[in-house]
Amino acid sequence: MFSHNREEAEAKRIHAIFDLLKQQYPGAKTALHFANPFQLFVATVLSAQTTDEQVNRITAKLFPRADTPEKLARMKQAELEGYLKGCGLYRQKSRFLIEASRIILEKHGGNVPDTFEDLVALPGVGRKTANVVLSNAFNKPALAVDTHVFRVSRRLGLASGKKVEQVEEELKALLPPHEWGKVHHRLIAHGRRICKALKPQCGHCVLGPYCPSRHKTKSAQAKTKAP
Ligand code: SF4
Numbered sequence: 183m184f185s186h187n188r189e190e191a192e193a194k195r196i197h198a199i200f201d202l203l204k205q206q207y208p209g210a211k212t213a214l215h216f217a218n219p220f221q222l223f224v225a226t227v228l229s230a231q232t233t234d235e236q237v238n239r240i241t242a243k244l245f246p247r248a249d250t251p252e253k254l255a256r257m258k259q260a261e262l263e264g265y266l267k268g269c270g271l272y273r274q275k276s277r278f279l280i281e282a283s284r285i286i287l288e289k290h291g292g293n294v295p296d297t298f299e300d301l302v303a304l305p306g307v308g309r310k311t312a313n314v315v316l317s318n319a320f321n322k323p324a325l326a327v328d329t330h331v332f333r334v335s336r337r338l339g340l341a342s343g344k345k346v347e348q349v350e351e352e353l354k355a356l357l358p359p360h361e362w363g364k365v366h367h368r369l370i371a372h373g374r375r376i377c378k379a380l381k382p383q384c385g386h387c388v389l390g391p392y393c394p395s396r397h398k399t400k401s402a403q404a405k406t407k408a409p
Pocket of ligand 1: 338378384387388389390393394396397
């Protein structure tokens with residue numbers, strides 16, 4: 183009986199958190215600019231260790247020159263590096279994008295693949311990038327765990343796993359598939375605006391009453407640093 187009540191209280195707490203996130207960030211979506219799946223693919227690969235604003239500045243110049251796998255596959259690496267210079271790991275990303283474009287042309291008929299397995303088989307594409315592309319470009323149920331999603335969901339007690347894959351599975355188990363992509367964007371928005379890595383703004387956080395890490399900044403930091 184006691185344990186049943188506890189489970190019920192926990193389910194209500196989690197429900198309240200997701201409801202409040204929905205209210206707070208009703209239109210949360212990717213900040214990356216793109217017009218088709220290939221552009222989103224390129225922007226997502228570039229976004230590792232680079233802000234979305236910086237990626238948008240880079241792609242605003244790159245896409246008029248090369249916005250298809252055909253054009254990108256034909257670019258010389260040195261030229262692409264020139265476009266990507268403002269971006270972390272730009273040499274590696276240039277190589278990955280040219281190689282991935284060739285594979286997209288040769289193996290996928292010039293279309294970005296729309297399955298997790300095919301996406302992670304492309305150079306430079308990890309679990310997070312594949313999930314972002316599936317969710318944002320193809321509207322498929324996928325939940326990408328980035329540094330914000332990892333930190334915020336662990337602070338909120340929505341997940342406890344120490345690995346990205348574990349946190350992804352824990353979050354997915356709490357939500358219907360059609361909510362996975364939206365919750366990804368809402369947790370990112372909350373992490374950027376309120377539940378910041380170094381100084382979470384617990385005093386301004388509507389989730390405070392439901393958050394086990396409220397005002398425990400130091401221990402929250404230690405426990406929630408992304409791997
Ligand atoms: S109460 Fe603090 S730790 Fe909890 S979600 Fe809000 S900002 Fe983050």
